Amino acid sequence: MHSFPRWKIWLILTVLLVSLMGALPNMTTPPTWWPSALSNPMTLGLDLKGGIHLVLDVDVDKAVAHGVEEDIDSARQELRKAKIRYRSLSAEGNTLSIVIKETAEMDAAAKLLADALGSYDISPAADNTFTLVLKESVADETRKFAVDQAIEVIRNRIDALGTTEPIIVKQGARRILVQIPGFEDSARAKDLIGRTAQLEFKLVDEKGSLDKALAGQLPMGDIIMYGPEQTRNGQTFRQPYLLKKRTELSGNEISDARVSIDSRFNEYAVTLKFNSKGARKFDKLTAAHVGERFAIVLEGTVNSAPVIRERIAGGSAQITGSFSPEEAHDLAIILRAGALPAPVEVVEERSIGPSLGQDSIDQGMNSIIIGSILVLIFMAVYYRMFGLVANVALIFNMLLILAAMSIIGGTLTLPGIAGVVLTIGMAVDANVLIFERIREELRLGKTPLAAIDGGYDKALSTIVDANITTLIAAIVLFQFGSGPVKGFAVTLSVGILASMFTAIMVTRAIIAMSTAKRSRIEKLSI
Template identity: 55%
Template sequence: MKNLSWRLIVIAAVILAAVIYVIPTFRPGIWPHKKINLGLDLQGGMHLVLEVEADKAVENTVERLAQEMRDMLRKEHIRTLAFERVEGIKIAVKVPDETNIASFDDLLDKEFRDVRVADRTVKDGVLDIVLDLPDKEIERIRQLAVAQALETIRNRIDQFGVSEPDIRIQGEQRILVQLPGIKDTQRAKDLIGKTALLEFKLVDETHDVQSALDGNVPASSEILYETKEDPATRRTQKIPFLVKKRTALTGAYLTDARVQIDSQYNEPYVSITFDKKGARLFERITAENVKKRLAIVLDGNVYSAPVIQEKIAGGEARITGSFTTNEARDLAIVLRAGALPAPVQILEERTVGPSLGTDSIRMGLLSMCVGGILVVLFMAVYYKASGLIADFALILNILLIAGGLAIFGATLTLPGIAGIILTIGMAVDANVLIFERIREEMGLGKTPRAAVDAGYDRATLTILDANVTTLIAALVLFQFGTGPVKGFAVTLSLGVVASLFTALVLTRAVFDYVLIHRKIRTISI
């Protein structure tokens, strides 16, 4: 009796916990718990397939390498006749006289050992050399770009507030993004697709902007534009800036980005904070360029170009512009999450409407109800009162699965509903094994209590073997599967655990209660 009492307490506690976690799904706000998350196929949302322009990441790497090499050549006083990038991923250099050539070769051996010599000729005392990256290094950069893009997009979406997004690599350079329940699809696309490369560049005030627009762009400068919108007429105006090509500081040193409200103009702006190294660089740049303009550039667009009035210490700055609150918030999100290592292009876009999600839920629940009712009727007709006990356990089994989904914050998908339907059959299968064993024992003339004890003892090992192997398969599917496969594995795993509990613990407790406490002398089975 003491053993039975403890089992009843455990059963009641498990059922109560499941109810507590399931209630918010049907009556939100009652308990401080999240409701069961529905997948894209059930509640609608957005499906995107993105392609990472990994070759651009290789070009960016070569550009940084070229800039570093220029600085080293200047520092070592090695003279060159020409230094340029060719074909996007190669560096062509012309070095005159033997002394410079020897110094250049020494520099390559010491500082640039990983760079490959694609072509090298010496004619009339002038070295013509073409440098690039080895094939393995290029492949590594491409793979790293896709992996970094995946993590950056995931960080942005997490901060955007989408529950249970599905983000994973598809193929070599593609990323699949599924956002259940998303309403503002355009805002989500802008957030995901923004490269968010933040750069601080000095404005070239020694040359005329109009002359540059006419085609006379200095070799060390480039033309970038600031886009402004007139709030009254809603017309956009592009303001040209002639800025230095060389980036004085990048967003790689950012530690935080927050939306603030300007007390004077009551407009939102983005406040950014640098780490210690970035703060030192920013302080040095502002100290050396007082009364000059510093352009804040994001993805090639000038957001503002304020005049540096004094040295700025403390590692803080602000990005201003004609922002709405949402635009400022999204800009802060992408800056905090970091820049994409390469641009991404949307290859495929599908928006699943709420009507399709409603139809999916209705048909899925209908199939689950029809299957459940048929199983319940079969058990009640074939096993009589014992079948009703199995039916009670089956209903609690579904409740436990729902509670498990809520407790672990898992997502219910259409394949997940299929997993629940499969679990319904598996749950009664365990009871069928037990009931048939009890029938056999009663046919041998044993008392109801002895028959129940023997039936459970003999069937338990078989049930454990069958369910544990199924659970192992489900866990493997969950670990290595994606999308629909993972959704099926989640409910199947929860269903296996719940069916073991209801078949071996709950129904046994019910039988023990009626046989010991109620002293029933016959079993309807």
């Protein structure tokens, strides 16, 4: 004990200084010169700060059906390239149906489709028809990818709102848990998260007859779509459009979307910027169809159908529609983040007000304070001077947890507060093991200084073993848990590391410094 390493003392003082600096932002605003890494207060979770809790269900079968529809274009291009004529191509669910014109071309078509669409089980049927069914393994992979992609899209949309520490995790095979602390506009959050934002550019069929199409004589390769609801002379209607079914450009080719002002009507709009591939396609599209109209279709509704006056180079387009500033901002966020791969439905919704969160904070803090006071009193009474040393280490431990949670950007939840309370008990437990070992050494007749050395040395392995096994359990909880469970795991892990540091090193340093100048000690206050 007389030769306690000086570097350990400097390490303890350094940790104490960093802890004080890291904990300060939770109590007051730090000065401007404060290090940025130590300037962030601890983030409060949904149950403490209030906010929105949503559970979303992803329609993964729609993602499969959408992928099959996209494969129609692949089949069409391959057949045309091989000059194999066909009567029709159609998709329904996970099945493609292709009708070949000439029986003599069936064998060539079978080989071509098998090579081009290897993810399908192909079986020829009567009347020159091929039925292609998507393999179940491929369908399962598409469903899984749809949920993973939806999580990333939703995360990008929520991050653009400027909220801190949103929780977005997968639940089961097709559900997503979304928690947004500090955000109270539930309707806006659901609209922002739930919009599929499927953006498509389609050509208007200028030669086809809209009236005949509405009467049931729809030209091959065309589709009827409608504009937004309008009111005229007290009547509500939606403008129909006869469009080419083929999508010339999609939202996948957008690199940026920003709020702008439409100079013609002096209203808010969203200006799109295509990526290099999209810019080339848009340039080629506008050059080939000058004088014709092309429709901007957003989520199945024709937003507008302007006339292409001239070739448009540079890869920019604009969406108008009498937007409010907030609507234009949210649409830009959605388009920038990308489209959802499949529709999502809110199956569970809860809003937690900040007043309820404050009540939880107050109750949690009261539990920490009361628990700490009772522990401090017990240690001081039962272990006397050594108990006071443990109490100093316990206060250091609480400061270290607060600073560490702030520095690493951890989120404090109600279960996290429970983790802090549990850590208080574990920190004291380590000191109890050490002090009881010291008492045993004294009963064996050892001198006080030898008893202190023996107590720390013999208790060390027990303390390390107990804390390491608990830390492993906390890491497993963090890895496989979600939401509040992760919050508990984070605070428990930080608390375990802090308690090992304070119980093993800090208390020993205090005792070492208090006995360093005393050559002989007759009795220990323990």
